[in-house]
Amino acid sequence: MPLMNSFLDHLQCTVCRRQFDADQVHNVCPQCGKVLFARYDLRAARNSITRDFSKCPPTMWRYRELMPVRDERNIVSLGEGMTPLLRATRLGRTYGCDRLFIKEEGLNPTGSFKARGMSAAVSRAKELGIRTIAAPSAGNAAGALAAYGSAGGIETSVFMPADAPGINKIESAVYGGKVYLVEGLISDAANILRRVGPQRGWFDLSTLKEPYRVEGKKTIAFELAEQFDWQLPDAIIYPTGGGTGMIGMWKGFDELEQLGWIGARRPKMIAVQATGCAPIVRACHEGKTQSEPWQGAHTIAAGLRVPHAFADYLILDCICASGGTAITVSDDEIVDCVYEVARSEGLFMCPEGAATVAAFKQLAAQGYFRPEHSVVLFNTGSGLKYAELLKPEFQQLEPGDRSTLITR
Ligand SMILES: *Cc1c(COP(=O)(O)O)cnc(C)c1O
Numbered sequence: 001m002p003l004m005n006s007f008l009d010h011l012q013c014t015v016c017r018r019q020f021d022a023d024q025v026h027n028v029c030p031q032c033g034k035v036l037f038a039r040y041d042l043r044a045a046r047n048s049i050t051r052d053f054s055k056c057p058p059t060m061w062r063y064r065e066l067m068p069v070r071d072e073r074n075i076v077s078l079g080e081g082m083t084p085l086l087r088a089t090r091l092g093r094t095y096g097c098d099r100l101f102i103k104e105e106g107l108n109p110t111g112s113f114k115a116r117g118m119s120a121a122v123s124r125a126k127e128l129g130i131r132t133i134a135a136p137s138a139g140n141a142a143g144a145l146a147a148y149g150s151a152g153g154i155e156t157s158v159f160m161p162a163d164a165p166g167i168n169k170i171e172s173a174v175y176g177g178k179v180y181l182v183e184g185l186i187s188d189a190a191n192i193l194r195r196v197g198p199q200r201g202w203f204d205l206s207t208l209k210e211p212y213r214v215e216g217k218k219t220i221a222f223e224l225a226e227q228f229d230w231q232l233p234d235a236i237i238y239p240t241g242g243g244t245g246m247i248g249m250w251k252g253f254d255e256l257e258q259l260g261w262i263g264a265r266r267p268k269m270i271a272v273q274a275t276g277c278a279p280i281v282r283a284c285h286e287g288k289t290q291s292e293p294w295q296g297a298h299t300i301a302a303g304l305r306v307p308h309a310f311a312d313y314l315i316l317d318c319i320c321a322s323g324g325t326a327i328t329v330s331d332d333e334i335v336d337c338v339y340e341v342a343r344s345e346g347l348f349m350c351p352e353g354a355a356t357v358a359a360f361k362q363l364a365a366q367g368y369f370r371p372e373h374s375v376v377l378f379n380t381g382s383g384l385k386y387a388e389l390l391k392p393e394f395q396q397l398e399p400g401d402r403s404t405l406i407t408r
């Protein structure tokens, strides 16, 4: 007898709308090959749970009734989620925004918000009896998968670009994942996995090619609603690579409305990409519902180096339906913002997080926000993982030096 009650009901294709049994193993829609979403019996949930989570654990599993794991003994948790929503007072004041916030996802286990998706997906995989998992990754997903795999007793293999951040390669291997490096981009890594994975019986956990990583990401929406006392912010600026964060939040808001916990109003969803890899921004500005692969993708923000997101149509739909926008920022702007936020807020952002600050500054300069708007930026990972990208200046002293160099 399960010890808990998940309202998980079935899986549904995001395109052809066909329904599938949630208790069987699925990747994409067997009919049309598109993204499958987990669907819950929200009418039943509405009648039996309330939005009072004060007695629940301070992790994303506080929302477990709205999560896909049926038996709580299958939950693989390292304490992910319920990250701080910091008020960026000094930064906000500089750019005329009184209510600027930063959701600090760098405090998650493995130092990035990828922990949420992997905790949900590995837990559900364990519940469904899956023994070996593989995924391509531009960086942080690999480390998170390897960590949760080890915590859940599941073997993992990760496929990364050879030039992925050093820390991501090292952490994945230290956690006991099998690390395969590929000369190329994440799309090349994904192609190799697609060729070798099935013969070896590996379950493919590629971004949005299975239904449960996005369930972990949707808890960001639940937390934001809870932390804002069920009044959603006016705008969310999100660094968009494969899109799970954006898509997950959008799905989460939808579920909250069906539960009657929030109304129909939504934040403007603003996607940020790098000038060197901006397929979603290009498609958005051309009014397209799908993106074209980006040629020659390059940026220091590894999580944004995704030339062709499998779920591009869902990302574009969410930007459009929210009345948001998409914007590019350069690597130079990203580095400048890492320093600016570190020095005004005491927060060491990852490049992707700094990209949301650069986007905020651009939009604020265009008068996109009103002074009373509440705006949420996302720091998706800890800047400490990328310290090697920065070259700050030091003062060199000799032992016993009383040099005039020491000015303060
Ligand atoms: C993966 C990643 C992203 C992109 O996230 P998606 O939700 O897949 O678009 C952003 N920032 C960091 C630090 C990442 O690791």
Ligand SMILES: [Zn+2]
Residues within 6 Å of the ligand: 013, 014, 015, 016, 017, 018, 029, 030, 031, 032, 033, 034
């Ligand atoms: Zn389908």
